[in-house]
Amino acid sequence: MAAFRAGTVVLFAVLAVSLRALAGDPDITVDFITPPGVTPDGEFFAFRGLNRVISGGPSGVPFMVTKLNQEIFPALAGQSVSLAVLQFGPGAAGVNPPHAHPRSAELLMMLQGVLNVGFVDSANRLFNQTLYVGDAFVFPKGLVHYQVNGDAKKPAVAISAFGSANPGTISLPKTIFGSQIQSSVLEESFKTDAGVIGKLVAANSD
Numbered sequence: 001m002a003a004f005r006a007g008t009v010v011l012f013a014v015l016a017v018s019l020r021a022l023a024g025d026p027d028i029t030v031d032f033i034t035p036p037g038v039t040p041d042g043e044f045f046a047f048r049g050l051n052r053v054i055s056g057g058p059s060g061v062p063f064m065v066t067k068l069n070q071e072i073f074p075a076l077a078g079q080s081v082s083l084a085v086l087q088f089g090p091g092a093a094g095v096n097p098p099h100a101h102p103r104s105a106e107l108l109m110m111l112q113g114v115l116n117v118g119f120v121d122s123a124n125r126l127f128n129q130t131l132y133v134g135d136a137f138v139f140p141k142g143l144v145h146y147q148v149n150g151d152a153k154k155p156a157v158a159i160s161a162f163g164s165a166n167p168g169t170i171s172l173p174k175t176i177f178g179s180q181i182q183s184s185v186l187e188e189s190f191k192t193d194a195g196v197i198g199k200l201v202a203a204n205s206d
């Protein structure tokens, strides 16, 4: 009986550990991963050119994100870290629409300007805040969040760190209205008509 109990406890402990491991990037059993045919040197681990984005607002668009994930920077593969630089034009047009990152929390730090940010938890509570240069804010893993410029005249710039080499982005406007989900499903879900859904689909399809 005691042996059975001990065995059960061990089984649950193993299950708990493996479930936790699945919730983030897998651990690798080598120091680093290199693409086939690449012999790494110091340069392989460097990424250059972000000075362009950390020094001002976006050019030609109201909002711009520059991702530094494993797709863009292969040395990140297996390392469970990545970055994004976010640039917001002035006013409400400078918005990063509600979205979520399925594989990581996000730790944002303000470099320039003012941002109003917020996330919604699984109990539908909004947690929001105004951030100034030097402030940081954490968006918990998988929760829907947004950022919008809090200054009508000046751009804002922030840098975000992620605990995944490929955190992924689920952008709600695009996911819901730009993915070919049948209009009837959206009409029922949003309690509205085909005309309204048609406009939202047109605005979010490219």
Ligand SMILES: *[C@@H]1O[C@H](CO)[C@@H](O)[C@H](O)[C@H]1NC(C)=O
Residues within 6 Å of the ligand: 116, 117, 126, 128, 129, 130
């Ligand atoms: C937080 O959200 C509330 C409700 O929408 C809003 O009234 C308030 O201005 C927001 N605060 C910030 C800092 O965004």
